[in-house]
Amino acid sequence: MMKMEIQLKTPLYDKLITYSSDNPISFHVPGHKNGVIFQEKGRPIFEGLLKLDVTELTGLDDLHSPEGVIQESQKLLTKLYEVDTSYFLVNGTTVGNLAMIMAAVNEGDVVLVQRNCHKSVLNGLQLSGARPVFINPEYDVDWNVASGLSVNSVQSALKQYPDARALIVTYPNYYGMVYNLSEIIELAHQKNIPVLVDEAHGAHFIAGGPFPSSAVTLGADIVVQSAHKTLPALTMGSFLHFNSKLVSKSRLEKYLHILQSSSPSYLIMASLDLARSYVGTLNDLDIEYLTEQVTEFRRCLGNLPGIKVLSYENDEGDLLKVTIQSTRGMSGFELQDIFEKAGIYAELADPVNVLLIFPLIKVGISYPLVEIISRLRQALLSLEEQEEKQKEFLPLTKEGTSTLELSFGEMEKREMKKVDFDQAVGKICAEMIIPYPPGIPLLFPGEMISEEDVKQIVWHLNKGTRFQGGELLREGYLRVF
Numbered sequence: 001m002m003k004m005e006i007q008l009k010t011p012l013y014d015k016l017i018t019y020s021s022d023n024p025i026s027f028h029v030p031g032h033k034n035g036v037i038f039q040e041k042g043r044p045i046f047e048g049l050l051k052l053d054v055t056e057l058t059g060l061d062d063l064h065s066p067e068g069v070i071q072e073s074q075k076l077l078t079k080l081y082e083v084d085t086s087y088f089l090v091n092g093t094t095v096g097n098l099a100m101i102m103a104a105v106n107e108g109d110v111v112l113v114q115r116n117c118h119k120s121v122l123n124g125l126q127l128s129g130a131r132p133v134f135i136n137p138e139y140d141v142d143w144n145v146a147s148g149l150s151v152n153s154v155q156s157a158l159k160q161y162p163d164a165r166a167l168i169v170t171y172p173n174y175y176g177m178v179y180n181l182s183e184i185i186e187l188a189h190q191k192n193i194p195v196l197v198d199e200a201h202g203a204h205f206i207a208g209g210p211f212p213s214s215a216v217t218l219g220a221d222i223v224v225q226s227a228h229k230t231l232p233a234l235t236m237g238s239f240l241h242f243n244s245k246l247v248s249k250s251r252l253e254k255y256l257h258i259l260q261s262s263s264p265s266y267l268i269m270a271s272l273d274l275a276r277s278y279v280g281t282l283n284d285l286d287i288e289y290l291t292e293q294v295t296e297f298r299r300c301l302g303n304l305p306g307i308k309v310l311s312y313e314n315d316e317g318d319l320l321k322v323t324i325q326s327t328r329g330m331s332g333f334e335l336q337d338i339f340e341k342a343g344i345y346a347e348l349a350d351p352v353n354v355l356l357i358f359p360l361i362k363v364g365i366s367y368p369l370v371e372i373i374s375r376l377r378q379a380l381l382s383l384e385e386q387e388e389k390q391k392e393f394l395p396l397t398k399e400g401t402s403t404l405e406l407s408f409g410e411m412e413k414r415e416m417k418k419v420d421f422d423q424a425v426g427k428i429c430a431e432m433i434i435p436y437p438p439g440i441p442l443l444f445p446g447e448m449i450s451e452e453d454v455k456q457i458v459w460h461l462n463k464g465t466r467f468q469g470g471e472l473l474r475e476g477y478l479r480v481f
C-alpha cells in the first residue's frame with residue numbers, strides 16, 4: 001500500500017465506533033455508563049462523545065501494554081514519523097518531557113539545557129536529581145523573544161562540560177522560530193550525548209513542504225510533540241517518538257507507565273489516531289492551498305492600520321505561526337484586547353507581540369479569513385489616525401552558560417523568605433517565575449537573581465504580564481533561599 005494510503009487507516013477510532021454502535025450495556029467505569037447517566041444540561045453537548053469514552057474492555061486494548069488496536073494505531077504513527085517507536089501520550093507534552101528526562105538522566109548527571117525551556121523540562125530535571133547547565137539562547141531584538149540555540153554556544157558548552165549526559169532543547173520556540181538543530185545534534189552525537197527535543201509546537205512539521213524539518217527527521221533521540229497544539233487533536237493529546245541507541249527504551253517505557261494515568265482517555269487516544277491520519281494524508285495540493293491561504297492572510301493583515309506582521313530570518317520558521325506587533329506603541333496585551341473585542345482570540349499576547357496559530361487546513365476546508373480581516377479592519381480603524389510609534393523593548397542579554405547555585409536536594413532542605421526586589425539581587429531564587437503565556441521561566445529556583453532579572457520582572461509587571469509562580473510579585477516581593 002502507498003505510504004499515504006496507509007495513513008488513511010484509523011484502527012482505534014474505527015474499533016470504538018464499531019463497539020459503541022452495538023449499544024453495549026455498561027457495568028464498568030466511567031460512571032456515566034456510555035452517557036446513559038449524565039447531568040441533563042450537559043447531555044446535548046457531551047452525548048455523542050460519551051459513547052466513546054470507555055475503558056480497557058475486551059478488544060479495546062491497553063495503552064500500558066498494547067497488543068491490539070492501540071498497538072496498531074501507534075505503529076501507524078511510528079511509520080509516519082519513521083522512527084523506532086512512537087507512543088500516544090494522554091497527559092500532554094508535559095508528561096513526555098518528564099518521562100524522556102527520567103529515562104535519559106541519572107541523579108547527579110550534568111545535563112545541558114536550552115535556557116528558554118518549558119517548566120516541565122526543569123521539573124523533569126528536578127525529579128531526576130540531575131545538575132542542569134543552562135545554555136542561553138540567541139535573542140531576537142525585533143521580536144523581543146528568546147529564539148534558538150547557536151551552534152557555537154552548544155559547541156562551547158560541550159567543550160566546557162565533556163561529561164554531560166544529555167542535551168535538552170526546545171525546537172521550534174513558541175513563535176515558530178527554528179535554528180540549526182541538525183548540526184547541534186551531530187555535535188552531541190559525536191560525543192555520544194543523546195539529544196532530547198521538546199517539539200511541542202512542531203507535530204505538523206512531518207508534513208514537509210514549507211515547514212521546517214522535524215527534530216525527528218534531523219536525528220534526535222527522543223522527540224515529544226503536543227499533537228493538540230497544531231494538529232486537530234483533543235487537548236492533552238501528545239506524541240512521543242523514540243529513535244535512540246543512547247537511551248534505554250525499556251527505561252523510557254517504565255517512566256511512561258509510572259507517570260501517565262492508569263485510565264488513559266480513549267477520547268484523547270482516538271483523537272490522536274485521527275490527528276495522525278489527518279497530518280499523514282496531507283498531500284501536495286493541500287500544502288499548496290494552505291501556503292496560499294496563509295500568505296494571503298498575512299498580506300491582508302499587513303495592510304491593516306496600526307499593525308505589522310513579523311517575518312522570520314531567512315524566511316525559516318513555522319508557516320502556521322503569525323506574529324503581529326503594533327506600530328503605534330501598543331503592548332501585545334492592548335492589541336490582544338482589540339482582537340478579542342472583535343471576537344478573535346489569539347494564542348497569546350506578550351508585552352510586545354500577539355501570536356496567532358493558523359489552522360492546518362486542507363483543500364475543501366475554509367476558515368473565515370475574509371470575515372476575520374474585515375472584523376479586524378473595523379476594530380483597528382481608530383488606529384488609522386494615530387502616529388507611528390516605537391515600542392519599548394527590553395531584550396535579555398544573558399550569554400554563555402549558567403548553573404544553579406544549589407542542587408535540587410539542597411533546595412528541599414533550605415528555608416525560604418520573602419525580600420523586596422532591591423534586596424533580591426545577588427540572592428538565590430526560591431521559586432519559578434514564569435511570565436505566562438508563553439510559559440518560559442524567567443527565573444528558576446536555585447538561580448542567582450541578577451539586576452537584569454529584577455529589571456525584567458518590573459518591566460513585565462508594568463506591561464501587565466500575568467505570572468505563574470511569584471504570587472508575591474505584585475506586592476513587590478520575591479521568595480529567596
Ligand SMILES: Cc1ncc(COP(=O)(O)O)c(C=O)c1O
Nearest residue numbers: 091092093094118198200226238
Ligand atoms: C515548549 C513547550 N513545551 C511543553 C509544553 C507543555 O505541553 P502540554 O500542554 O502538551 O503538556 C508547552 C505548553 O505550552 C510548551 O510551550
